[in-house]
Amino acid sequence: MGRTKTRVYLNREQAVEMGLTPNNCNYYWVTPDEKETIETHKALKDECEKVGIPSDSVNHYWHKGKNFSIHVKNQKDVLDVKRQIIQEMQDYSPEYPVIKYESINEGHLLVIDPADIHIGKLCDSFETGEDYDSQIAVQRVLDGVRGIISKAQGFPIDEILFVAGNDVLHIDTPKRTTTSGTPQDTSEMWYTNFIMGRKLYTDIIEMLIQVAPVRVVFNPSNHDFMSGFQLLDAVQCWFHNCEMVDFDADMRHRKYYRYYSNLIGTTHGDGAKTSDLPLLMAQETPLDWSKTKHRYIYTHHVHHKTSKDLVGVTVESMRSPSGTDGWHHRNGYQHAPKAVEGFIHHKFHGQIARLTHIF
Numbered sequence: 001m002g003r004t005k006t007r008v009y010l011n012r013e014q015a016v017e018m019g020l021t022p023n024n025c026n027y028y029w030v031t032p033d034e035k036e037t038i039e040t041h042k043a044l045k046d047e048c049e050k051v052g053i054p055s056d057s058v059n060h061y062w063h064k065g066k067n068f069s070i071h072v073k074n075q076k077d078v079l080d081v082k083r084q085i086i087q088e089m090q091d092y093s094p095e096y097p098v099i100k101y102e103s104i105n106e107g108h109l110l111v112i113d114p115a116d117i118h119i120g121k122l123c124d125s126f127e128t129g130e131d132y133d134s135q136i137a138v139q140r141v142l143d144g145v146r147g148i149i150s151k152a153q154g155f156p157i158d159e160i161l162f163v164a165g166n167d168v169l170h171i172d173t174p175k176r177t178t179t180s181g182t183p184q185d186t187s188e189m190w191y192t193n194f195i196m197g198r199k200l201y202t203d204i205i206e207m208l209i210q211v212a213p214v215r216v217v218f219n220p221s222n223h224d225f226m227s228g229f230q231l232l233d234a235v236q237c238w239f240h241n242c243e244m245v246d247f248d249a250d251m252r253h254r255k256y257y258r259y260y261s262n263l264i265g266t267t268h269g270d271g272a273k274t275s276d277l278p279l280l281m282a283q284e285t286p287l288d289w290s291k292t293k294h295r296y297i298y299t300h301h302v303h304h305k306t307s308k309d310l311v312g313v314t315v316e317s318m319r320s321p322s323g324t325d326g327w328h329h330r331n332g333y334q335h336a337p338k339a340v341e342g343f344i345h346h347k348f349h350g351q352i353a354r355l356t357h358i359f
Contacts, residue, residue: 107158132323144340147357269301294350
């Protein structure tokens with residue numbers, strides 16, 4: 001393929017002047033050296049120095065010469081832009097003082113899993129018998145997490161697994177649809193929901209790190225496949241300088257976490273069949289499988305409780321705190337308890353308690 005080239009915009013005469021073969025387009029692919037010749041044009045540098053603008057920050061410029069008027073445009077790779085934004089966010093992320101936790105001999109893992117929050121969903125009591133909007137969603141989850149923390153006080157907690165994603169946002173497009181294009185009833189604009197979701201997760205993690213170190217795992221989901229990932233990426237950057245929390249926030253649909261003899265998997269639940277999940281766990285994390293005795297997979301998506309012991313693995317779905325919208329009411333998918341759920345895992349005895357905060 002030769003050397004990497006970059007696209008610049010020139011007219012026919014400008015191309016001839018640079019020794020390029022004229023074509024029918026107004027852009028040409030040039031080598032980095034040729035691009036540098038254009039971008040470091042003396043007139044540009046002189047003008048930038050005169051007005052105090054860094055020449056490397058100029059996206060495009062015109063050079064008015066004796067014979068030609070030349071327009072040059074820099075092209076940036078989208079990944080470069082992403083990396084720049086992430087770096088800027090990390091540079092400005094807040095500093096969290098390191099918390100020294102008390103030494104615990106007989107510790108436990110606290111799993112907190114506020115599933116299917118659907119920030120932005122609109123439920124009207126006139127149609128469905130109950131109200132639900134973004135404000136109610138955020139308040140319920142905050143109350144639910146506080147309730148789980150309170151109920152867990154009887155157990156010495158040395159680690160927390162916080163499960164994020166799983167339709168945290170109700171829509172994924174400005175047209176108020178899910179990722180696949182299904183229209184939804186919504187209460188706020190998409191950007192308002194995003195900001196509320198970011199603040200909610202930030203508040204929750206700040207609460208949890210007061211108890212124990214936190215591991216955040218993210219499950220991609222069908223309502224917000226794109227915006228859900230962006231939300232977790234923003235939250236991860238926010239906590240870049242916090243030593244008490246780490247993230248597993250890539251786009252893998254199944255995540256695994258080992259706590260001593262416990263192997264815990266999480267997935268949204270709209271993909272692989274329930275009966276296939278144990279073998280997928282064994283195949284995708286064989287080393288952790290071999291070192292554990294108690295294995296669990298927590299799923300979401302269905303908004304109600306199911307639990308089944310399969311060979312070597314217990315698969316359990318989470319309740320949701322979200323209300324019933326028009327579609328669910330019309331089809332009779334309602335009246336399951338609305339709740340935020342949590343679990344206590346003993347190092348060597350597996351799941352020993354379920355904690356439920358019902359609304």
